[in-house]
Amino acid sequence: MKKAYVFPGQGSQFEGMGKDLYESSAIAKEYFDKANEILGYSITDVMFNGTADELKETRITQPAVFLYSVIKVLMLGEAFEPAAVAGHSLGEISALVANKTLSFEDGLRLVQQRAEAMQKACELEESTMAAIVGLDDEVIEKVCEEIEDVVVAANYNCPGQLVISGSVSGVTTACDQLKEAGAKRALILPVRGAFHSPLMKPAEDELRTAIEQTTFNMPICPVYQNVSAKAETNPETIKTNLVAQLTSPVKWTQTMHNMMDDGIEMFVESGAKVLRGFVRRVDRKFPTDSI
Helix, strand or coil: CCEEEEECCCCCCCCCCCHHHHHHCHHHHHHHHHHHHHHCCCHHHHHHHCCHHHHCCHHHHHHHHHHHHHHHHHCCHHHCCCCEEEECCCHHHHHHHHCCCCCHHHHHHHHHHHHHHHHHHHHHCCEEEEEEECCCHHHHHHHHHCCCCCEEEEEEEECCEEEEEEEHHHHHHHHHHHHHCCCCEEEECCCCCCCCCHHHHHHHHHHHHHHHCCCCCCCCCCEECCCCCCEECCHHHHHHHHHHHHHCCECHHHHHHHHHHCCCCEEEECCCCHHHHHHHHHCCCCCEEEC
16 A cells, blocks of 8 residues: 655644653654754753643744654654655655655754744744635635735645735734635634745745755655645755745645545554544545554
């Protein structure tokens, strides 16, 4: 069976994440200890013992989610045989470690640099995101295009659910207009940043330098990237798409359709069960699993 392994992004964190792995697996303990050295602080203290609020900090959340999902795959050893990989937003870097494009160490360093760059960009302008439920993508896109303040479609999560991103005024205005247009829900999310929008341009510029200085290897299987929603294997193309990801929408719905069309027979989510729900919204009968 052709399995695609998929990796969640920011928002899938939870209190105590990884503690059971650390205490039960020598392999997991080795990678967590290595992560503490690379990051320069004990992220395991926050992951294992921190509060929900502490885990929500971008500089903590991103490496924590990366570590939890990647280490679960590394623990599989030779049993890990992906036909393809993909990751939602931050999860794309996890996917690139899983398919050997990036080493564990380089992947973690990029995640740390990505988180810090995004945090800086968030502090430059007050911004936010909102989940829109129950409207066609085209309607949401049209409403956003007609608003003067910055607001764009950011995450095409699944049919009937799209996240918008931009300035607080832009997102608020869009939510009001989308409710009038028939949205079942237009919910402002508890985030302090306009991820995957033009407001992330300063972070994109900073991350580009870090990515250009990192070695990208030939992967063991294709990665379906957020920017293109297509299977990619060329390291240079993967680099370019990874840079563009910060200011471009996450085409997750399109990615799932393409993977299914390309012969993927099962989705296995590492580290959460969020993406499995999105798969079911595309095709309820499509098999999914998690590790």
